[in-house]
Amino acid sequence: MRIIETIRRVNQPGPPEHSVRLRVACLCTVIVSIAACASMGEIPVTTTAGGIGLVTAGMAFSYATRSRPPSWVKLFVAAGAIAASVWFVHAVLAPVADVVNVEEPLTLLLVSVLVLHSFHVPSRRDLTFALAASAGLMAVGGAQAINLTFGWYVLAWGCGSLCGLIWMWRSASDGGLISVGRLVGVLSAVTIAAAAVFLVLPAPTVAAKLSLFAKAGIGGSVGIPGALAGDSGSPSELAHPGSPQGPTRVGGYLGFAGSLDTALRGNLGNTLLMFVRAQRPSYWVGETFNSWNGQSWTATNAQAHPLREQSPFMLPFSEQSTASGQTDLQTFYVVSSTANLVFHAQSAAELWFPASRIFFSEDGTIISPIGLGKGAIYSVESQVIAPTSEQLRNDARGGSLSPSTEKTYLQLPHPYPRVQALARSVTAHDGSTYARVESLIDWIGSHTHYSVHIPPLPAGADTVDEFLFGNRVGFCEQISTSLAVMLRSIGIPAREVVGYVPGSYNPITDLYEVRADDAHAWVQVWFPGFGWQSFDPTAVVPLSNPAPGSAALHDVAAALGHVPPVPSSAVLLGALATAGLVHRRRTRPRTWVERVARSAERAGRHAGRHRRPHETFVEYATTLDTLAGDGSSAWRQLAIPVQASAYGGNEPTLATQRLLVTQANHLRRRVTHRARRWHRGGSPAP
Amino acid sequence: MSRWPRPARPVAPIGGAVAILGIWWLVAHNGGSGWVQTLGDLVFGTLTVGILGPAVVLARAKVYLFRAPTDSVAGLPLDVGIRASTRLRVRPICPRGEEVFLGPVGRGRPPDDGVTLLPGRRGVHESVTVDIATAAPFALQWWTRRVVLPLPGALHVAPRRGQPDSLPLGHHEESGETNDWTPADVGQPRGARPYSPGDSRRQVHWRATAHAGELMVRDLERPSAEPITLRVALPIDPDEAERIAERALGTVVQLLERGARVRLATAETMGPVVAPVVDRRGAGRRLARAVADAGIVPTPAPAPKP
Numbered sequence: 001m002r003i004i005e006t007i008r009r010v011n012q013p014g015p016p017e018h019s020v021r022l023r024v025a026c027l028c029t030v031i032v033s034i035a036a037c038a039s040m041g042e043i044p045v046t047t048t049a050g051g052i053g054l055v056t057a058g059m060a061f062s063y064a065t066r067s068r069p070p071s072w073v074k075l076f077v078a079a080g081a082i083a084a085s086v087w088f089v090h091a092v093l094a095p096v097a098d099v100v101n102v103e104e105p106l107t108l109l110l111v112s113v114l115v116l117h118s119f120h121v122p123s124r125r126d127l128t129f130a131l132a133a134s135a136g137l138m139a140v141g142g143a144q145a146i147n148l149t150f151g152w153y154v155l156a157w158g159c160g161s162l163c164g165l166i167w168m169w170r171s172a173s174d175g176g177l178i179s180v181g182r183l184v185g186v187l188s189a190v191t192i193a194a195a196a197v198f199l200v201l202p203a204p205t206v207a208a209k210l211s212l213f214a215k216a217g218i219g220g221s222v223g224i225p226g227a228l229a230g231d232s233g234s235p236s237e238l239a240h241p242g243s244p245q246g247p248t249r250v251g252g253y254l255g256f257a258g259s260l261d262t263a264l265r266g267n268l269g270n271t272l273l274m275f276v277r278a279q280r281p282s283y284w285v286g287e288t289f290n291s292w293n294g295q296s297w298t299a300t301n302a303q304a305h306p307l308r309e310q311s312p313f314m315l316p317f318s319e320q321s322t323a324s325g326q327t328d329l330q331t332f333y334v335v336s337s338t339a340n341l342v343f344h345a346q347s348a349a350e351l352w353f354p355a356s357r358i359f360f361s362e363d364g365t366i367i368s369p370i371g372l373g374k375g376a377i378y379s380v381e382s383q384v385i386a387p388t389s390e391q392l393r394n395d396a397r398g399g400s401l402s403p404s405t406e407k408t409y410l411q412l413p414h415p416y417p418r419v420q421a422l423a424r425s426v427t428a429h430d431g432s433t434y435a436r437v438e439s440l441i442d443w444i445g446s447h448t449h450y451s452v453h454i455p456p457l458p459a460g461a462d463t464v465d466e467f468l469f470g471n472r473v474g475f476c477e478q479i480s481t482s483l484a485v486m487l488r489s490i491g492i493p494a495r496e497v498v499g500y501v502p503g504s505y506n507p508i509t510d511l512y513e514v515r516a517d518d519a520h521a522w523v524q525v526w527f528p529g530f531g532w533q534s535f536d537p538t539a540v541v542p543l544s545n546p547a548p549g550s551a552a553l554h555d556v557a558a559a560l561g562h563v564p565p566v567p568s569s570a571v572l573l574g575a576l577a578t579a580g581l582v583h584r585r586r587t588r589p590r591t592w593v594e595r596v597a598r599s600a601e602r603a604g605r606h607a608g609r610h611r612r613p614h615e616t617f618v619e620y621a622t623t624l625d626t627l628a629g630d631g632s633s634a635w636r637q638l639a640i641p642v643q644a645s646a647y648g649g650n651e652p653t654l655a656t657q658r659l660l661v662t663q664a665n666h667l668r669r670r671v672t673h674r675a676r677r678w679h680r681g682g683s684p685a686p
Numbered sequence: 687m688s689r690w691p692r693p694a695r696p697v698a699p700i701g702g703a704v705a706i707l708g709i710w711w712l713v714a715h716n717g718g719s720g721w722v723q724t725l726g727d728l729v730f731g732t733l734t735v736g737i738l739g740p741a742v743v744l745a746r747a748k749v750y751l752f753r754a755p756t757d758s759v760a761g762l763p764l765d766v767g768i769r770a771s772t773r774l775r776v777r778p779i780c781p782r783g784e785e786v787f788l789g790p791v792g793r794g795r796p797p798d799d800g801v802t803l804l805p806g807r808r809g810v811h812e813s814v815t816v817d818i819a820t821a822a823p824f825a826l827q828w829w830t831r832r833v834v835l836p837l838p839g840a841l842h843v844a845p846r847r848g849q850p851d852s853l854p855l856g857h858h859e860e861s862g863e864t865n866d867w868t869p870a871d872v873g874q875p876r877g878a879r880p881y882s883p884g885d886s887r888r889q890v891h892w893r894a895t896a897h898a899g900e901l902m903v904r905d906l907e908r909p910s911a912e913p914i915t916l917r918v919a920l921p922i923d924p925d926e927a928e929r930i931a932e933r934a935l936g937t938v939v940q941l942l943e944r945g946a947r948v949r950l951a952t953a954e955t956m957g958p959v960v961a962p963v964v965d966r967r968g969a970g971r972r973l974a975r976a977v978a979d980a981g982i983v984p985t986p987a988p989a990p991k992p
Binding site: 124132135138139142143144145150154158161162165166168169171172173174175176177178182183186189190191192193194195197198201202203204205277506507508509510511548613614 | 713798
C-alpha cells in the first residue's frame with residue numbers, strides 16, 4: 001500500500017505551467033536534438049520532418065490543455081510508449097542485431113517517446129523530462145559524430161537548454177530573473193565544472209567487442225582485384241623538382257604501391273584523410289617491404305591471397321612469435337580518398353569490412369578490393385605485442401624465423417662495407433639486438449637531419465650510401481631505409497614499413513585525425529620472442545593514449561605559445577586597467593556626503609566596528625569617537641553637517657564641503673595608522 | 687534548522703543526477719565516443735551548478751527587514767516589509783506567516799517586499815525568523831536557510847480579546863449608594879450645580895440653566911474606590927496560558943470601558959510587575975510580555991488619601 005501511495009504521489013500532476021517561453025525553449029531543444037540525430041544519419045529525413053511537426057503540434061496541444069489535460073491523452077501516451085518499447089525490444093533481440101541495428105531503433109524509440117510525450121506536458125516537471133530526453137537524443141547523435149561540426153548542434157542545444165532552465169527558474173520563482181552579470185557567472189561555473197570533469201576523466205574506450213559498423217563509402221572500384229590503387233594512379237606533385245619513376249600514388253605519397261622509391265618524396269599536402277578511433281595510439285601500418293635494391297623497396301613476399309568470408313574476417317596471424325599480445329580495436333572513418341590498403345595497428349586479427357572478400361598477404365598487408373573514399377568505415381582488431389625495453393633487451397629466445405624467411409629479411413643488393421663498418425663501430429659495445437637498434441637510432445638522431453626539401457638522388461646512386469656518407473640530410477624513407485640496411489648489414493632481420501603516424505588527437509571527439517602529410521615510413525625489427533617490433537628513427541611515438549584533459553591542456557598551451565607575448569600582454573594589461581577604472585568609477589562616491597560617510601565606514605572597518613544597518617550616521621560617528629578613546633568628538637562633528645545636508649537640505653558652502661572631506665580623510669588615516677600599529681603589537685588597540 | 691544553506695528534499699534530485707551521470711559516463715567511457723563524453727561533461731556541469739548553485743546564491747543573499755508595526759493581535763494578519771537582494775522564497779517561521787516570493791522581478795518593476803505574518807499567540811518579538819529558499823539559477827534543487835531578521839522595535843502581539851470574567855459587583859451598585867464616588871473633572875454625571883469661575887464651558891448644562899435661571903454646570907463624579915488589581919497567573923501550558931491571557935484582556939477592557947482603574951499583576955521575564963493599565967493597547971502589551979509564573983505577589987496598593 002505504501003508503494004502504491006508513493007507511486008500515486010509521484011504521479012500526481014504538477015501545477016500547470018503557463019510560461020510560453022519555457023515551452024518554446026524546451027521545444028527548441030527537442031527539435032535540435034532530432035535534427036542532430038538526422039544529421040548523423042540516424043533517422044531518415046521524412047521521420048525527422050514528421051517528428052519535428054508532431055512535437056510542435058504536441059507542445060501546442062499541451063499548452064492549450066495545460067489546466068485540464070484530457071485523461072485519454074495520458075492513456076494514449078502510455079499505450080504509445082509501451083508499444084514503442086515493445087517494438088524496440090523486438091528490434092534489438094532480432095537474430096541479426098548488432099550495435100548498428102541497436103542505434104537506429106534506439107534513436108527511433110527516443111524520438112517516438114519525445115513525440116508522444118509532447119502531447120502531455122502540462123506541468124514544469126514534464127518539461128524537465130522533455131529537456132532530459134533531448135539530452136539523451138543528443139548523446140545518441142553524438143555517438144556517431146566524428147568531427148567538430150556536431151559542435152554546432154551541441155551549441156544550439158546548449159543555448160536552448162540554458163534558456164529553458166533559466167525560464168524554469170523564472171516560472172518557479174514567480175518572476176525571478178537572472179541578470180546579465182549573474183548569467184555570465186552561471187555560464188562560467190558550468191564551463192569550469194564541465195572542464196574540470198573533462199580534464200579528470202580518462203579517454204573513452206570501446207570496451208565491448210560487438211558487431212562493428214562497416215560502410216563502403218564512395219571510393220569506387222579498383223581496376224585489378226588485389227592490386228594496389230597506387231600502382232595505377234596518375235603522376236603526383238613532388239616535394240622537389242624531379243620526375244617519379246613511373247606512376248605515382250594515392251594522396252601524393254610514393255608508398256602504398258608495389259614499390260617504394262626512396263629517392264623521391266611526394267608533396268603530400270594537408271588533406272584530412274581519415275579519423276581513427278583507437279584504444280591507444282599506434283603507427284597505422286599500410287604495407288611492408290622486404291627487398292631493397294639500393295633505391296627502392298619492393299615486397300617479394302606480398303602475394304595477396306583472396307579471403308572470401310563475411311565480415312568480420314578472421315585473419316591468419318602472420319607472425320610466429322611466442323608472446324601473446326593484447327587486443328586493440330580501431331575504427332577508421334575515411335573522409336578523403338586514400339589507398340586501398342586496410343590500415344591497422346601492428347598485426348590485424350579480425351576485420352569488419354564492407355566487402356565480401358579481401359586480399360591478405362603473408363607479411364600482414366591487407367588490400368581492399370574496393371576503393372576507400374569518403375564515408376567508408378571499417379574496424380580492425382589487432383594483436384599488439386608491446387614489450388617493455390627491458391623485455392626486449394633480455395630477449396634471448398631462439399630465432400623462430402625460418403632460414404629462408406630470415407634470409408629474405410637480411411637481403412642486401414651489395415655488401416655495403418662502409419655501412420657495415422659504421423654499424424659495427426656504433427654497436428661495438430652492445431650485447432643484445434635491442435641495444436644495437438637503440439644505438440643505431442641514437443647515432444642517426446645525432447648525426448643526421450630531417451628535411452623533405454633535398455635535391456633528388458643522382459641516377460644510379462645508392463640511397464643509403466648517399467644519405468649516410470653524403471650530406472646526411474633526408475626524409476623519413478631515407479632515414480628508415482638507412483636504419484634497416486645498417487641492421488641487415490650486422491645480421492639483424494629488418495623490414496621497411498609504410499603507413500601513417502597516429503595523427504593529431506582531438507580531445508573532444510576522442511579521434512585521431514590522420515592527414516595526408518602523416519604518411520610515414522619506419523622500420524620493423526624481428527625479435528624472436530615478440531615478433532616484429534616497430535622502431536622509428538625519425539620521430540617518437542607516444543606510448544599511451546593521451547587523456548582528453550591533458551591533450552586539451554597541451555593544445556591550449558600550444559595555442560598560447562603562438563600568441564605573441566608583447567601585444568597580448570599589452571592587451572591584457574589594457575583590459576585589466578579598463579576594468580579597474582570602470583570598477584572605480586562605479587564605486588566612487590558621487591557626493592561629498594558619500595565621501596565623508598565612506599571615510600567613516602572605512603575607519604570603522606579598520607577599527608573592527610562595522611556600521612550596522614539600523615545605525616544612523618551620527619550614532620555611528622559617536623561610536624567611532626568612543627572607540628578612539630581620546631575624548632574627542634571629531635567624527636560626530638563631521639557627522640552632524642553630513643546628516644543636515646543629507647536629510648535636512650542644509651548644504652554647506654563648497655569650501656566647507658572640501659574641508660569636511662579632508663578632515664574625514666585625515667581621521668580615517670589616523671585610525672588606519674593606529675590599527676596597523678596595534679596589529680604589529682606596538683600600541684593598544686584602537 | 688541550520689543557518690547554513692541546506693538542500694530541501696535532496697534525495698530525488700541528487701540521486702537522480704548521480705544516477706544519470708553514472709550511467710552516462712559508463713556509456714560514454716565504454717562506448718568510445720568523445721562527443722558523448724563531452725556532452726556528459728556539459729550535463730555534469732549544468733547539474734552541478736543547478737544543484738549546488740542555489741547554496742551559493744543563498745549564502746550570499748542579503749535579507750533585511752525594513753518595516754514592521756509595533757503592536758498586533760494574535761490571529762490577525764500584519765504586514766512587514768522584507769527586502770531581499772535576490773529572488774527568494776520566504777516562509778515566516780516565528781511568527782508564522784504566508785509563504786511568498788520576495789526580491790527583484792525585473793527592470794522597471796518594483797521588487798516584491800511585503801510579507802504577511804499571522805501570529806497565532808501573544809508574545810513579544812524582537813525579531814522575525816524566516817526560512818529563505820532559492821533554486822536559482824535552474825530550478826533543479828531548492829536550498830533553504832533560516833535567518834533571523836531583527837525588528838526595528840519590539841513587536842507586541844496582544845492576545846485576542848476573550849470572554850471577560852464575571853466581576854463581583856461593588857456594594858454601591860447593589861444599594862445605589864454613591865459614597866464611593868467623589869467629584870471629578872471627568873467621570874459619570876452626578877447632577878448639576880451653579881457655575882463657579884474656572885468651570886469649563888463644555889460642562890454648562892443648558893437645560894438646568896433654563897430651569898434654575900442661573901448658569902448651571904454638570905457635576906461629575908468618579909469612583910473613589912481603589913484601582914482593581916487583576917492578577918494574571920499564566921500556567922506553563924501555552925494553550926491554557928493563551929486562553930487565560932485572552933480572558934484577562936477581555937476583563938481588563940471591560941473594566942476600562944466601565945471607567946474603572948485597573949492594575950495588572952503579571953510575571954515578566956525580569957520578574958513580577960504590577961502596574962496600572964489605562965487602555966487596551968497598554969493591557970495588550972502587558973499581557974504580551976507576561977510569562978508563566980505561579981508565584982506572583984501583587985504589591986500592596988497605596989493607601990487612599992484622606
